[in-house]
Amino acid sequence: MFDDSRSPEYQKFKVDKLPIILKFEKQDYQFLLQYYEFLYSKKIKAVQRRNGKTIPEDTFCPRCSAPHHYIYDNNDGKGQYQCKVCGQTFNTGEIVKRPLVLTCPYCGHTLVPKKDRKHFRVHKCTNKKCSYYLSNLRKLPKDLAPEDKHKYKLHYIYREFSIDFFKMDLHALPRWATNFKFRRQNAHVMGLCLTYHVNLGLSLRKTAQALKEVHNINISHTMVANYARTASVVIKPFIDTYDYQHSNSLAADETYIKVRGVKGYVWFIMDVISRSILGYQVSDTRATGPCILAMRMAFEKFKKFPGEKLEFVADGYSAYPLASQQFMIQENKNFDITQVIGLTNDDPVSTKYRPFKQKIERLNRTFKASYRVTCDYGSDDGATYGVGLWVAYYNFLRPHKLHQWKRSLNDVDMLRKAENMPAKWQLLIFLGQQTILTMQKNKG
Structure with missing residues (x-):
């Protein structure tokens, strides 16, 4: 028996559980300041600037609207800031665009988009300290060469579909749908065409030939195809x-x-x-x-x-x-x-x-x-x-x-x-x- 006659083994595929979705919600910094004081009996102080560094006074947090007094310069004057009240990170003049954030269900690390496919995007957890990654790493064969690690699935992966297949109409009629109009033939001839073509499995040309030789009906294979398409x-x-x-x-x-x-x-x-x-x-x-x-x-x-x-x-x-x-x-x-x-x-x-x-x-x-x-x-x-x-x-x-x-x-x-x-x-x-x-x- 040849080797290609055997059924090939399926590659082991595992669908990871769903990620944690963090939705972006607007907050009120004054409420957060009072809530923090209520919990810890102390206030959140304004950011203390060092070495004379300042940030523009018109800088506000896009999430909680905290003024510039509570905003950190997060990357040494290169335009990235962090709010001390709600922890939101943002860039200069940025309005937060992402309505939600996908995070790893094992370590909470934000997933990184890695690949764009035809109908979905692949998100990956790149945290090297993720428990999911470390667990899979321990399961690798002891004698595995380092260059062969890519053959095994180690990181948490989530596929986000870009097309909503749940909103597609399953019963929409195609554009080429037409009505039955019998000029030369009739409904019985159409039933014969479907019987020979579908029930008996004859091709379009064989169906036309059978109608000619058995029933003495002249019909082209194109007309048989039109009958079959419209009937479907x-x-x-x-x-x-x-x-x-x-x-x-x-x-x-x-x-x-x-x-x-x-x-x-x-x-x-x-x-x-x-x-x-x-x-x-x-x-x-x-x-x-x-x-x-x-x-x-x-x-x-x-x-x-x-x-x-x-x-x-x-x-x-x-x-x-x-x-x-x-x-x-x-x-x-x-x-x-x-x-x-x-x-x-x-x-x-x-x-x-x-x-x-x-x-x-x-x-x-x-x-x-x-x-x-x-x-x-x-x-x-x-x-x-x-x-x-x-x-x-x-x-x-x-x-x-x-x-x-x-x-x-x-x-x-x-x-x-x-x-x-x-x-x-x-x-x-x-x-x-x-x-x-x-x-x-x-x-x-």
């Missing part, structure tokens, strides 16, 4: 807001796709009990942002968030614990991520939650079986509507083994009464249109 936009609100009979056990995973030959990613979050896909996202990166969006889509299905009762299983990728931390910060949703690492059950956690991971991996294989016939997607929009249609088919139209292949995962009365698959696609589009009208009415 109309159906998406229905499948995203449907009241799934879900449980508190979720599994998540990401898989690779190709868009014009460039690697992309699809994120899936499924209910392990009902097998329904609750969250999905197509992205060009494997960053934390798309993971947050997929998790938001899944958590919207909960009428009441289960909190710590939620079982959320994923692999060892670092995006999942980082996303969990952001949910705690932004929405106060506290839940644990259970990471199943590797292919063998080497620990009790992997043994218990391996079935969760196997089900989400089986979902990936089912998706890839329909995706591979297209080789890759031709555009970002094509990948988005292709995955959206497949999720609709998987959740509402595809017979599933869970029900002995007799019905789909989610049984809708209107779809059950349809005589054939093209009719079911038409009804699914109708349900999507009704959902859009309801959302627009509620928004208005």
